[in-house]
Amino acid sequence: MPESGLDVLGIGNAIVDILSHAEETFLVERGLAKGAMTLVDGAQAESLYRLMGPGVESSGGSAANTAAGVASFGGRAGFIGKVGSDQFGHLFQHDIRSVGVRFDGATAPSGSPTARCLVLVTPDAQRTMLTHLGASVELGPADVDESLVASAKIVYLEGYLWDPPNAKLAFLKAAKVAHGAGCKVALSLSDPFCVERHRAEFLELVRDHVDILFANDREICSLFQLERFEDAVAATRALGKLAVLTRSEKGSVVLTDSVAHEVPAAPVGRIVDTTGAGDLYAAGFLYGYTQGRGLPECGRLASLAAAEVIGHFGARPQGSLAGLVPADLRSPSLPPISSL
Amino acid sequence: MPESGLDVLGIGNAIVDILSHAEETFLVERGLAKGAMTLVDGAQAESLYRLMGPGVESSGGSAANTAAGVASFGGRAGFIGKVGSDQFGHLFQHDIRSVGVRFDGATAPSGSPTARCLVLVTPDAQRTMLTHLGASVELGPADVDESLVASAKIVYLEGYLWDPPNAKLAFLKAAKVAHGAGCKVALSLSDPFCVERHRAEFLELVRDHVDILFANDREICSLFQLERFEDAVAATRALGKLAVLTRSEKGSVVLTDSVAHEVPAAPVGRIVDTTGAGDLYAAGFLYGYTQGRGLPECGRLASLAAAEVIGHFGARPQGSLAGLVPADLRSPSLPPISSL
Numbered sequence: 001m002p003e004s005g006l007d008v009l010g011i012g013n014a015i016v017d018i019l020s021h022a023e024e025t026f027l028v029e030r031g032l033a034k035g036a037m038t039l040v041d042g043a044q045a046e047s048l049y050r051l052m053g054p055g056v057e058s059s060g061g062s063a064a065n066t067a068a069g070v071a072s073f074g075g076r077a078g079f080i081g082k083v084g085s086d087q088f089g090h091l092f093q094h095d096i097r098s099v100g101v102r103f104d105g106a107t108a109p110s111g112s113p114t115a116r117c118l119v120l121v122t123p124d125a126q127r128t129m130l131t132h133l134g135a136s137v138e139l140g141p142a143d144v145d146e147s148l149v150a151s152a153k154i155v156y157l158e159g160y161l162w163d164p165p166n167a168k169l170a171f172l173k174a175a176k177v178a179h180g181a182g183c184k185v186a187l188s189l190s191d192p193f194c195v196e197r198h199r200a201e202f203l204e205l206v207r208d209h210v211d212i213l214f215a216n217d218r219e220i221c222s223l224f225q226l227e228r229f230e231d232a233v234a235a236t237r238a239l240g241k242l243a244v245l246t247r248s249e250k251g252s253v254v255l256t257d258s259v260a261h262e263v264p265a266a267p268v269g270r271i272v273d274t275t276g277a278g279d280l281y282a283a284g285f286l287y288g289y290t291q292g293r294g295l296p297e298c299g300r301l302a303s304l305a306a307a308e309v310i311g312h313f314g315a316r317p318q319g320s321l322a323g324l325v326p327a328d329l330r331s332p333s334l335p336p337i338s339s340l
Numbered sequence: 341m342p343e344s345g346l347d348v349l350g351i352g353n354a355i356v357d358i359l360s361h362a363e364e365t366f367l368v369e370r371g372l373a374k375g376a377m378t379l380v381d382g383a384q385a386e387s388l389y390r391l392m393g394p395g396v397e398s399s400g401g402s403a404a405n406t407a408a409g410v411a412s413f414g415g416r417a418g419f420i421g422k423v424g425s426d427q428f429g430h431l432f433q434h435d436i437r438s439v440g441v442r443f444d445g446a447t448a449p450s451g452s453p454t455a456r457c458l459v460l461v462t463p464d465a466q467r468t469m470l471t472h473l474g475a476s477v478e479l480g481p482a483d484v485d486e487s488l489v490a491s492a493k494i495v496y497l498e499g500y501l502w503d504p505p506n507a508k509l510a511f512l513k514a515a516k517v518a519h520g521a522g523c524k525v526a527l528s529l530s531d532p533f534c535v536e537r538h539r540a541e542f543l544e545l546v547r548d549h550v551d552i553l554f555a556n557d558r559e560i561c562s563l564f565q566l567e568r569f570e571d572a573v574a575a576t577r578a579l580g581k582l583a584v585l586t587r588s589e590k591g592s593v594v595l596t597d598s599v600a601h602e603v604p605a606a607p608v609g610r611i612v613d614t615t616g617a618g619d620l621y622a623a624g625f626l627y628g629y630t631q632g633r634g635l636p637e638c639g640r641l642a643s644l645a646a647a648e649v650i651g652h653f654g655a656r657p658q659g660s661l662a663g664l665v666p667a668d669l670r671s672p673s674l675p676p677i678s679s680l
Contacts, residue, residue: 021659054408054435056654057397068394087427095394313653314396319361 005151006102007075007290008283011144011174012063012158013136013167014081015115016088018055019127019275019313022120026051027128034122037129037191039163045132048118057088058314059095060117061136062158062190065276065315069283069305071100072321075290078102078152080143080174084135088114095316106143108135119275125310127275137164141173149174150181153290154212156282159190162198175209186212188282189219196222206239212289213243214282220245233260242295244302246281248274251303254285254295263299266307276315280305284321288329297329345491346442347415347630348623351484351514352403352498353476353507354421355455356428358395359467359615359653362460366391367468374462377469377531379503385472388458397428398654399435400457401476402498402530405616405655409623409645411440412661415630418442418492420483420514424475428454435656446483448475459615465650467615477504481513489514490521493630494552496622499530502538515549526552528622529559536562546579552629553583554622560585573600582635584642586621588614591643594625594635603639606647616655620645624661628669637669 027034030048040048059068061081070077079096083089085107092114096103115136120128139161149155155178161167175185187210189195195202202223206213213236217229224235229247236243237255246252251264284305288298304324305317312318367374370388380388399408401421410417419436423429425447432454433445455476460468479501489495495518501507515525527550529535535542542563546553553576557569564575569587576583577597586592591604624645628638644664645657652658 049434052434052438054399054438054656055431057431059394091395091397094389094392098392098394313658316394318653 005076006078006148006153008067008070008154008156008286009078009080009149009152010063010067010156011080011161011171013061013115013133013160014064014083014092015061015117015131015136016057016092017060017117017119017275017315018049018052018057019119019121019273020053020055022053022122024122027120027122032120032128032130033193034128035126036193037131037160038193040130040132042132042134045116045118045130048130052118052120056313057091058316059092060276060315061115062160062188062279063156064096065279066156066283066286067101068096068099068316069280069321070287072317073283073287073301073305073325074322075287078148080106080139080145080148082106082108082135082139082143084108084112084114086113088116089135104145108138110138112138121273121275121313125271125274127273133164136167138166139164139170140166141169144170144174144177146177149177150183152178152183154184154186154286156186156188156286158188159194159198159202162194162201172209184211185209186214186282186286188278189213189215189223192218192222195219199223206241211241213239213241214278214285215243216246216248216278244285244299246278252281252299254299259295261296261299263296263303266303268307268311271310273313274310276309277306279315280309280317293329301325301329345416346418346488346493348407348410348494348496348626349418349420349489349492350403350407350496351420351501351511353401353455353473353500354404354423354432355401355457355471355476356397356432357400357457357459357615357655358389358392358397359459359461359613360393360395362393362462364462367460367462372460372468372470373533374468375466376533377471377500378533380470380472382472382474385456385458385470388470392458392460396653397431398656399432400616400655401455402500402528402619403496404436405619406496406623406626407441408436408439408656409620409661410627412657413623413627413641413645413665414662415627418488420446420479420485420488422446422448422475422479422483424448424452424454426453428456429475444485448478450478452478461613461615461653465611465614467613473504476507478506479504479510480506481509484510484514484517486517489517490523492518492523494524494526494626496526496528496626498528499534499538499542502534502541512549524551525549526554526622526626528618529553529555529563532558532562535559539563546581551581553579553581554618555583556586556588556618584625584639586618592621592639594639599635601636601639603636603643606643608647608651611650613653614650616649617646619655620649620657633669641665641669
């Protein structure tokens with residue numbers, strides 16, 4: 001991998017989030033699956049948007065949030081995803097580039113609108129997401145720049161990409177190119193309902209194409225159709241992969257077939273909005289990993305990044321994550337700012 | 341005034357805010373006037389936007405924020421302003437209607453884009469604003485619905501409206517219709533630089549057309565070209581109007597020619613972003629005033645609303661302001677929810 005390459009290349013849906021506060025009853029009355037991401041068509045999105053409270057818009061998308069987090073730590077990050085030729089597309093491109101993520105800004109040829117995700121934040125800080133994929137579904141293998149993939153240490157894919165059919169092909173191409181070039185492939189399972197939709201394919205995918213797996217407790221239990229987290233941990237270790245399983249305030253476990261590290265959650269003042277917690281956890285972990293840190297240190301960086309993002313509204317860091325890295329975890333391999 | 345009418349009708353620029361964190365040096369290097377609102381053309385807005393960090397978009401506009409605040413307290417509020425036929429225009433309309441503000445959603449016939457305001461929030465929580473007025477400048481007298489104005493107890497005008505020439509005519513028409521119908525006219529001076537641009541006209545306007553004046557210490561000193569706040573207070577009282585002068589953490593003073601009430605600022609945990617502080621102060625004051633509260637109580641409600649909005653990113657309340665009203669200030673004239 002050349003020094004000009006990337007630490008992490010994220011591939012995912014390019015989405016603008018519209019965040020709004022909502023009461024529990026709003027979800028119940030509309031039969032919305034709390035804490036999950038549900039796909040909706042344009043008409044459903046429009047109808048829900050009309051019922052929603054006042055919103056705040058900010059760039060989102062799972063793998064895009066992770067890429068932004070890696071860049072915020074000071075890592076070299078890139079992103080591949082498809083936006084529409086509209087104001088939301090401009091916002092998405094602006095936001096991701098302005099934190100230093102390489103994004104070539106492919107737009108959908110069809111004129112489809114940029115994907116949007118209606119994020120309903122309940123008083124307990126949980127987020128319930130309704131996504132209209134719009135231009136995102138037009139991501140296809142042609143959008144996967146082989147030399148960019150080959151330049152990355154890690155290609156990070158979001159499970160949500162398995163929903164749009166062309167993106168799945170893009171995903172498989174990226175994995176193949178990455179392995180051909182000696183890069184690692186990481187996957188986030190994204191959401192328990194996403195796992196339900198694609199369980200058999202995900203199991204095959206993890207076995208055949210993935211080196212590093214990210215999942216939370218509900219997702220990993222769903223993948224193996226097991227009730228107890230402990231059993232899912234055992235099933236995960238049997239895969240022989242590096243796996244990182246998160247459990248909200250209970251912290252996380254980092255697993256291989258031979259080792260298991262428990263990582264506590266980092267303290268957070270007030271939990272405002274859990275949107276992006278998993279994405280930023282992955283960002284911290286992958287930043288540490290690509291800097292050559294040991295697994296427990298990767299876990300610590302992951303917890304720090306997740307704690308930052310749940311302390312405020314929105315799915316991307318509000319300040320520089322590099323400033324949050326404790327002195328003993330600052331990378332000696334990076335040149336000091338003054339010599340850049 | 342019929343019971344079906346409005347408590348407060350705001351008339352102002354319909355703007356979407358793009359908020360971003362910025363360092364002091366970013367302002368200094370570009371010669372940006374810290375804490376003020378500067379008008380920029382489309383090209384300048386585009387060029388600054390490219391340099392800005394990742395943003396969060398939310399509906400703004402001074403009088404629109406005030407209308408949203410009045411509605412959030414449970415008051416009946418309306419807004420008149422002009423948006424473009426674009427995504428930002430839809431956002432603005434959605435957000436203001438979703439808090440219960442009546443907005444008929446006039447769009448600019450020229451196809452101009454919705455106004456946007458780049459808000460740079462420095463680490464001291466001060467905001468520096470660069471506004472491209474876009475469709476807002478096309479607000480004119482024809483947009484002022486006379487029966488809507490006549491139905492309101494108070495018509496609230498933002499000083500920023502004095503910048504676009506047609507809006508000025510709309511402003512004067514609204515004041516004339518309001519007084520003809522026995523409504524009061526309130527004005528916010530908006531910004532010390534706005535006062536500088538229009539000082540002579542503002543003085544004449546206040547004397548001839550305004551019943552309630554809102555200003556902060558810098559604005560009122562600029563209006564009278566006086567150095568000392570105490571001297572500006574004396575000059576204000578000589579006008580013989582109801583005037584409310586705010587001084588950030590020093591609280592505010594509510595003045596007539598015969599009385600002066602000092603109002604302390606309400607406590608706030610951490611000041612995150614001062615955008616909207618003056619707008620929400622006015623919202624609390626006018627909500628109390630239209631509920632028949634005494635001037636010191638109006639001031640208390642004003643301080644509470646301002647404290648809420650500076651505790652988070654963005655210029656509109658995040659939750660319902662009605663919930664913040666202390667028991668002794670809850671209006672006995674409002675029917676309980678269950679009887680509505």
